[in-house]
Amino acid sequence: MSKEPVAVVGVGQTKHVAARRDVSLAGLVREAARHALDDAELTWADIDAVVIGKAPDFFEGVMMPELYLADALGAVGKPMLRVHTAGSVGGSTALVAANLVAARVHRTVLTVAFEKQSESNAMWGLSLPIPFQQPLLAGAGGFFAPHVRAYMRRTGAPDTVGSLVAYKDRRNALKNPYAHLHEHDITLEKVRASPMLWDPIRYSETCPSSDGACAMILTDRTGAARAPHPAAWVHGGAMRSEPTLFAGKDFVSPQAGKDCAADVYRQAGITDPRRQIDAVEMYVPFSWYEPMWLENLGFAEEGEGWKLTESGVTELDGDLPVNPSGGVLSTNPIGASGMIRFAEAALQVRGQAGAHQVDGARQALGHAYGGGSQFFSMWLVGAEAPAT
Amino acid sequence: MRDVAIVAFGQSDHVRDSAETSEVEMLMPVLHDVLAQTGLAARDIDFTCSGSSDYLAGRAFSFTMALDGVGAWPPISESHVEMDGAWALYEAWVKLLTGEAETALVYSYGKSSPGSVRDVLTRQLDPYYVAPLWPDSVALAALQAQALIDAELTDERELAGIAARRRTAAGSNPHAQLRGEVPMGEPLVAPLRTGDCPPIGDGAAAVVLAVGDTARRLTDRPAWIRGLDHRIEAHGLGVRDLTDSPSTRLAAERAGAFELSHGRKGTGGAPMVDTAELHAPFTSQEVVLRRALRLDAPDSTVCINPSGGALAANPVMAAGLIRLGEAAARIQRGASDRALAHATSGPCLQHNLVAVLEGE
Numbered sequence: 001m002s003k004e005p006v007a008v009v010g011v012g013q014t015k016h017v018a019a020r021r022d023v024s025l026a027g028l029v030r031e032a033a034r035h036a037l038d039d040a041e042l043t044w045a046d047i048d049a050v051v052i053g054k055a056p057d058f059f060e061g062v063m064m065p066e067l068y069l070a071d072a073l074g075a076v077g078k079p080m081l082r083v084h085t086a087g088s089v090g091g092s093t094a095l096v097a098a099n100l101v102a103a104r105v106h107r108t109v110l111t112v113a114f115e116k117q118s119e120s121n122a123m124w125g126l127s128l129p130i131p132f133q134q135p136l137l138a139g140a141g142g143f144f145a146p147h148v149r150a151y152m153r154r155t156g157a158p159d160t161v162g163s164l165v166a167y168k169d170r171r172n173a174l175k176n177p178y179a180h181l182h183e184h185d186i187t188l189e190k191v192r193a194s195p196m197l198w199d200p201i202r203y204s205e206t207c208p209s210s211d212g213a214c215a216m217i218l219t220d221r222t223g224a225a226r227a228p229h230p231a232a233w234v235h236g237g238a239m240r241s242e243p244t245l246f247a248g249k250d251f252v253s254p255q256a257g258k259d260c261a262a263d264v265y266r267q268a269g270i271t272d273p274r275r276q277i278d279a280v281e282m283y284v285p286f287s288w289y290e291p292m293w294l295e296n297l298g299f300a301e302e303g304e305g306w307k308l309t310e311s312g313v314t315e316l317d318g319d320l321p322v323n324p325s326g327g328v329l330s331t332n333p334i335g336a337s338g339m340i341r342f343a344e345a346a347l348q349v350r351g352q353a354g355a356h357q358v359d360g361a362r363q364a365l366g367h368a369y370g371g372g373s374q375f376f377s378m379w380l381v382g383a384e385a386p387a388t
Numbered sequence: 389m390r391d392v393a394i395v396a397f398g399q400s401d402h403v404r405d406s407a408e409t410s411e412v413e414m415l416m417p418v419l420h421d422v423l424a425q426t427g428l429a430a431r432d433i434d435f436t437c438s439g440s441s442d443y444l445a446g447r448a449f450s451f452t453m454a455l456d457g458v459g460a461w462p463p464i465s466e467s468h469v470e471m472d473g474a475w476a477l478y479e480a481w482v483k484l485l486t487g488e489a490e491t492a493l494v495y496s497y498g499k500s501s502p503g504s505v506r507d508v509l510t511r512q513l514d515p516y517y518v519a520p521l522w523p524d525s526v527a528l529a530a531l532q533a534q535a536l537i538d539a540e541l542t543d544e545r546e547l548a549g550i551a552a553r554r555r556t557a558a559g560s561n562p563h564a565q566l567r568g569e570v571p572m573g574e575p576l577v578a579p580l581r582t583g584d585c586p587p588i589g590d591g592a593a594a595v596v597l598a599v600g601d602t603a604r605r606l607t608d609r610p611a612w613i614r615g616l617d618h619r620i621e622a623h624g625l626g627v628r629d630l631t632d633s634p635s636t637r638l639a640a641e642r643a644g645a646f647e648l649s650h651g652r653k654g655t656g657g658a659p660m661v662d663t664a665e666l667h668a669p670f671t672s673q674e675v676v677l678r679r680a681l682r683l684d685a686p687d688s689t690v691c692i693n694p695s696g697g698a699l700a701a702n703p704v705m706a707a708g709l710i711r712l713g714e715a716a717a718r719i720q721r722g723a724s725d726r727a728l729a730h731a732t733s734g735p736c737l738q739h740n741l742v743a744v745l746e747g748e
Contacts, residue, residue: 056448063443063511067734080620084470103485241466256463
């Protein structure tokens with residue numbers, strides 16, 4: 001049985017900022033959805049189902065917000081699903097929506113992911129004390145810093161690599177009008193001089209807390225034929241999970257990430273990711289995760305990822321641009337961050353990424369991860385429809 | 389479309405307070421049960437999907453602990469919905485339809501005992517205008533019940549009769565929290581009495597899905613999913629007719645509840661099923677659902693909630709998945725040939741899912 005090919009024909013984002021005090025949660029998600037519909041030149045009536053995702057409900061203090069958001073997203077009378085897979089949720093949400101089209105259950109699906117971090121405090125939302133369970137009182141940075149250390153020790157990477165990533169991503173963000181951080185006076189020296197938060201992670205090597213939403217319109221072959229702008233076609237998509245903590249877990253390069261990438265490459269016919277993939281939107285919330293994921297995703301041999309970063313290969317004008325949009329380091333509405341990676345990959349192969357467009361991008365990878373590096377979701381999109 | 393079936397169903401005993409066990413400890417025996425029924429190991433499952441709620445657990449990412457219990461090593465293909473497990477089953481069903489998987493494990497769980505579930509559920513409401521007033525789930529259901537009484541669609545005597553029938557039916561359900569005759573009870577929120585309301589409890593459930601011949605290999609009588617659909621309504625109670633459930637009706641139509649594949653329709657507009665497992669935590673909601681599904685046709689012989697339904701056990705986040713499981717189990721043991729299963733979410737039946745299950 002063959003699957004229906006899935007096309008991205010509409011992409012919408014909000015301008016991501018620290019606090020969108022001018023809109024409610026409903027106003028925020030509706031804004032992104034409206035932009036995606038406009039891009040696809042469709043109306044609410046053209047949508048068969050809505051799939052929404054976000055990170056924990058405690059971040060806004062609304063339990064199962066899809067119930068309250070049904071009206072704002074034109075979902076009344078339609079199916080509405082709510083996905084929650086920790087930090088990878090934006091990617092997983094898009095994949096669940098894509099499966100609805102691939103399985104021919106629905107023809108045109110709206111998928112949305114959001115976070116309005118200004119409604120509460122994510123650090124404490126993640127740190128509610130529970131009896132008999134390990135607390136995570138230091139937030140995400142404290143959890144990931146030891147794994148960065150382990151990477152540096154294992155590969156011999158010099159401690160200058162992290163700041164190169166941050167400097168690159170923050171400069172890329174200047175070309176992306178939707179990015180949260182626009183640091184016009186950024187310099188490498190400023191990144192290196194920023195305060196140390198969780199050694200070896202400096203302040204300027206961490207992601208901001210953003211309010212924002214991202215939406216996409218996914219449709220079948222017929223829908224793509226009617227679309228006013230070029231479509232991005234889904235050539236492969238996968239999710240993988242592994243336990244949070246167990247003896248033998250490789251926190252530097254988790255097996256679930258490797259397996260997820262391998263599955264996506266198999267579906268998409270990618271045998272040499274370094275040569276065949278033109279742009280990567282990678283989930284890098286702390287700068288050192290770029291070299292780490294370059295290895296985990298098969299772009300570099302083990303221990304070699306930092307050399308790609310150091311040599312400028314991942315710059316916007318390098319031969320494997322990573323995070324041309326500025327990435328999570330410049331914009332982090334947590335629940336939406338994964339979907340933004342997927343959507344930015346789609347924009348690249350549609351040739352619609354504006355000032356941060358990678359020339360001639362034909363195949364792009366969108367990547368998301370979450371939890372304690374145990375949830376992964378990825379998709380590979382191309383400018384051409386998949387051969388069936 | 390690929391044929392997908394429920395091939396195994398398991399549930400915990402539902403109890404008022406499970407303070408001595410964690411969510412994972414509550415879930416593990418149920419997972420082992422459904423895997424043992426099929427002879428599959430966790431590593432044989434192609435796709436896993438779960439449903440649960442951080443707000444019930446009182447912590448973010450609460451589902452990660454359960455996933456550790458599943459034993460996701462080597463890494464598995466896995467997803468989670470922050471919804472009742474019935475919607476996790478829906479996501480898994482879609483995954484099987486894409487052809488990317490042959491088997492799926494679906495589970496869900498919820499513990500209401502650590503807090504006040506009536507207060508917790510108020511956090512589902514519009515956070516700007518309604519939630520600050522803390523209207524609880526029983527008060528909202530009472531509004532719906534009063535609307536039905538005002539419209540002369542039911543009365544307190546009929547509601548008491550529903551409560552008695554469901555809890556009598558639960559007498560043969562060893563997992564139910566309340567079994568046997570239960571009095572009407574004391575007034576709780578007018579017009580609802582304690583007998584009209586579900587017990588507050590903790591519980592877990594799990595289902596194994598499989599496609600085509602794999603399903604036939606795993607069980608003697610698969611419960612084939614002939615249709616599965618869900619629809620949501622507006623959130624604001626003021627813009628809904630609380631005496632009706634158009635989303636349930638539409639989902640049932642889309643799921644093919646009212647006709648067989650060769651076009652034969654039920655008499656008097658009744659669904660073509662012999663059993664209906666309805667997720668109606670309040671007696672008054674069963675009235676709404678029966679009307680929406682036309683289960684009250686004069687010559688209807690549909691057996692409604694033989695398990696006792698949510699009035700006998702209502703583990704929040706699992707009660708919907710249990711309706712699908714109970715309907716499937718009835719087919720598997722030959723007590724039903726074609727069954728309708730329903731799950732709901734949100735205040736006053738806002739979001740509704742309907743499945744049509746059939747034996748071969």
